[in-house]
Amino acid sequence: MDAHDDPPSVSSLLLSLTSDSDPTQKLAVFRLQTLLHDPSFADAFLQAQGARALRACILDSQGNTLAYALGSLNALLELGVGWEAVDSNVIARAVELAVGGGGLVNIVRNALTLLVLVVSRVPDGDEGEERVYETAATAATGFRAIKPALDAHPEFLKSLVGRLSASDHTLCANALQLVNALMRDAVLHGGESEWPKFIKRLQDLGVIGGVGMLMRGEAAGDASSPLTGAILEFQGLTKVLLRKWRSVGVSPEIVEHKRALKTVHLLSRPERFAAPAERPQGEEGVIGDEPPAVPRKNSRKQHHPTKWRRLGFETESPFWEFDETGYLGIMDLVDYARRNESAYHSLFLEQAAQLVEQRCPLARASLGVTLVLYEHFEIDETADVENFFSSGAGGGHARGVSGGAVVGRALKPLLLQWGRLHTAALNAFLRLWKLSGAEAEDFYKIEELVRIIVERIIGGADRKTEVGKIEEEFRTVSLETARAWQMEGLEEVYQDAWDLHLEAVREQLYHESLQFMREQRIRCLLEGSWFPTTISPVAQNGVDAGAVQPPSSTSRFVRLHPNRQTLHYSDFASPTSTDPSQYPEIDALPLILDLSAITSVDSNVSASDTPPAPAQTLARNPPSSDTLTRIPSKPASPSTSTTLTILGSLSAASPESTLLTLHPQTTDLASEWLDGLLLLLDQQPITKATTETIDMMVNWGVRLRMLNLRWEDVDWSSLEKRVRGEGDGERELPDREGLDDDFWYA
Structure with missing residues (x-):
């Protein structure tokens, strides 16, 4: 044949x-x-x-x-x-x-x-003749x-x-x-x-x-490949198993569950506890005195009053605390204690020396991480066991899956490393708790940060990423990075959901920030500044002018009158004092320039001449409205000369001419006076230092709104000092006194 x-x-x-x-x-x-x-x-x-x-x-x-x-x-x-x-x-x-x-x-x-x-x-119920x-x-x-x-x-x-x-x-x-x-x-x-x-x-x-x-x-x-279908089926089965484990209720009546909790307790190596001895009848103890840890004669073994709360449970009856995670929560907690037995024991020794509210509740944190991972991998989106199998997802043969790129995204090898991911995320939780100085009331804030880290690190991994690399990223992610990710996520969410509303908020905050910077710049003018009366001979078009003309020692002091209507100035042989409290008073400045005569302010200060440093200092400490603010000075480049030329007409009939020329010695001083004069004339600021500071305050304001912080709760006086350059040495660390349950950024 x-x-x-x-x-x-x-x-x-x-x-x-x-x-x-x-x-x-x-x-x-x-x-x-x-x-x-x-x-x-x-x-x-x-x-x-x-x-x-x-x-x-x-x-x-x-x-x-x-x-x-x-x-x-x-x-x-x-x-x-x-x-x-x-x-x-x-x-x-x-x-x-x-x-x-x-x-x-x-x-x-x-x-x-x-x-x-x-x-x-x-x-099949009806087998038929065959x-x-x-x-x-x-x-x-x-x-x-x-x-x-x-x-x-x-x-x-x-x-x-x-x-x-x-x-x-x-x-x-x-x-x-x-x-x-x-x-x-x-x-x-x-x-x-x-x-x-x-x-x-x-x-x-x-x-x-x-x-x-x-x-x-x-x-x-x-x-x-038939292998792809089999792998996707195994992944689906893994989700079904996780869901099934979560659906198993934890009960003190089940020996295996009691044994698991006992394992968690014993691995923490608790100190032996004995109930306090009974006092003789009629004997009163001293208030605040701890009774001796001596057992009663013939007494039964006593339960430690904080046995389970010491491990991070909320009560001394921990079984109900597994309602959300089921047996999956116990599995993860036991697995963590076994994987990190030495560190697990050391944690409780360290916490014994801390106040109760400063201790990280490890058991609660473990259950929280379990739920974070459960939600991240969308376990509940898998159909129940019977439906999963009867729908054909669990058929006996692997079936081809269309779309290679889709398959690559669908495969989640990290899901199979559930235990190691739980350990890595829980260790990150403990580390962030310590770095942030969190207390009991901050639990959900740290949990949210861990959720964001999981989304970024695990969610950003591709099919070929090794779990060891993921663990390393969890070990090294900083608190600042986690908060930056949190803000980016908030911006994306709010931008999608509240785009029009945020635009209105930004517009409002821009006007408020512009008004704040207007006040800051004008107050610099009210304080007054010293200016040389001639350009330094070091930099005349890059040529050493020292041989052409001798340097001038005269200085000009200019100050805005408190009525904000006139500029007062006078020339001096040398600055009388560099202390702002000793600056010349208005009465000592006989020369007067009426602001109504000014038509424009010309300058060779460009938008790139001023540094963005103020934006960084403002981001850490906010402003006050009752003290002068001055941005830390940066010396001007010795190869250039900064000039502000104030133009105007002294009368309606006279042509526009130069009314006053100033030579600021630093780019920041130039920014203060140029933008200050422009804002006095109801014009827009143009220097980089001012515009970047305004943008920073707008962005910061939007973030504060997204975090539901009240604007009046911000320490504006601290920001003002930073803007002025005060406190650049050793800074006072802020405390948490008076803060509510809203998140707070240092």
């Missing part, structure tokens, strides 16, 4: 299938693999008792004949027929081949596929159907997990499909105490590492 002939008849195939000649039998089952995908041919084959002949071939043949026979049976089972050929002997044979393989990869692949179909089978051969042995489905064979091969699960690292991707896919089928059946049909044990056994054998390696491999990015 030639492979290229027309399709043979069922009778001729059955005759070849039962032949004693191995080549004849091999060719028959080879052709059957393809022909049995046709439902009409499959029906004819079964009616001719082909299932029995195929079963016999599987039990008696070897090599490629065996591989093709398994493939033919799989083709029947995929159509939902042929189950009469699957009995305990066939299942035992498949398990044996899956462990050993007989030296051929295609035998192992087909044996694994057969076991997947058996474990994944959902019995199920008359089904026996009690084949009626069992799921894990129960293959358990007797697995008992005979205890190394089966270890071998199965080991197949996940095989170089043959189809073999990996088939092995992972069987892992998925076993997990699925354990969750659906295993008892409440059985399925967690089976899942843990798989995890102990290394299934997480094996699948994680596949997820990061090149094959997982191929949307058409």
Whole structure:
């Protein structure tokens, strides 16, 4: 019989299938693999008792004949027929081949596929005429159907997990499909105490590492690969397991739950506690005196009054505190205590020396991190267990997934590293608590920062990112970085939701900030400043002018009158004092320039001549309205000369001319006087120092509004001092006295 002939008849195939000649039998089952995908041919084959002949071939043949026979049976089972050929002997044979393989990869692949179909089978209530051969042995489905064979091969699960690292991707896919089928059946049909044990056994054998390696491999990015479908199914099952663990309520009536909490307590290495001795009748203790830790005679062991609150629970009855996280919360807390036993113990020793309100409630923090991760990975968006499987997401065969880029984004290898992510995020929580000096009332603020860090670090990772890199980022992220991310997130959220409203807020804040800077600049003019009366000879167009003219020692003092209507000035041989409190008074300045005569102010100060330093100082300390403000001076470049020329007309008939010329010695002084004069003339400021400070205050104001801080709660006097350059040495550290529950930034 030639492979290229027309399709043979069922009778001729059955005759070849039962032949004693191995080549004849091999060719028959080879052709059957393809022909049995046709439902009409499959029906004819079964009616001719082909299932029995195929079963016999599987039990008696070897090599490629065996591989093709398994493939033919799989083709029947995929159509939902042929189950009469699957009995305990066939299942035992498949398990044996899956462990050993007989030296051929295609035998192992087909044996694994057969076991997947058996474990994944959902019995139909109406079996029909073609199920008359089904026996009690084949009626069992799921894990129960293959358990007797697995008992005979205890190394089966270890071998199965080991197949996940095989170089043959189809073999990996088939092995992972069987892992998925076993997990699925354990969750659906295993008892409440059985399925967690089976899942843990798989995890102990290394299934997480094996699948994680596949997820990061090149094959997982191929949307058409059967491996991709199996990986996505495993990821979905992981979410189902997390959801199921969360749905398990924690109860003091369950021994395993009580044991888990006891583990958390004992790993903290608590000091031994004895109830205080009874005082003799009539004896009163001194107020504030601690009773001696001596047990009563013949008394029972007493419960420490802060046994559970010491660990970070809110009460001494911690079971109810797992209502939101369920058993998943206990699992994570126990896992953290075991992973970090030394640091876990040291934390409580350190906290014993702190005030109660300054201690980070570790247990609450652990439960909070569990919920943060749960929400980040959108666990609740996975359908419930039954719906997940019945919808086809858990079918026995991996299916191709369209769109390689979509698959790359859908795969989340970090989800499989739940325990390590929980540990890293909880350590970040503890570190941020300490860095920020947080107290009990700040718990939810730190929790929100951790939520933002999780979104940034884990959410920003791609499919190939190693969990070690994620852990390192959690260890090194600073409080300032976390807060910057928080502000960026707030801006994005509010910009999307309140775009028009924020524009109105920005407009309002701009006018307020401009008014503030107007007052600050004008107050600098009211204080007055010294100016040289001539340009320094060092810098006349870059040429040393010292040989041309001698330097002038005369100085001009200019001051704005308190009525803000006139400028008063006079020339002096030298500055009388550099102390603002000793500056010349208005009466000592006989020369007067009426502001109404000024038409414009000309200057060679450009927008890039003034530095952005004031914006940084303002961001840390805000302004007062009753003291003078002066931005720290920056010396002007020795190669340039700054000149302010005040132009105007002394009468309506006279042409515009120069009324006064000033030579500021620093760029900041130039900014103060140039913008101050412009603002007095109801014009817009133009220097970089002023405009950047206004922009900074607008942005800061918007952020304060987004954080729901009240503007009047800001320490404006502190900002004013920073703007003036005061307190640049050792700064007084702010305390938290008087602050409410709104977030506060140092």
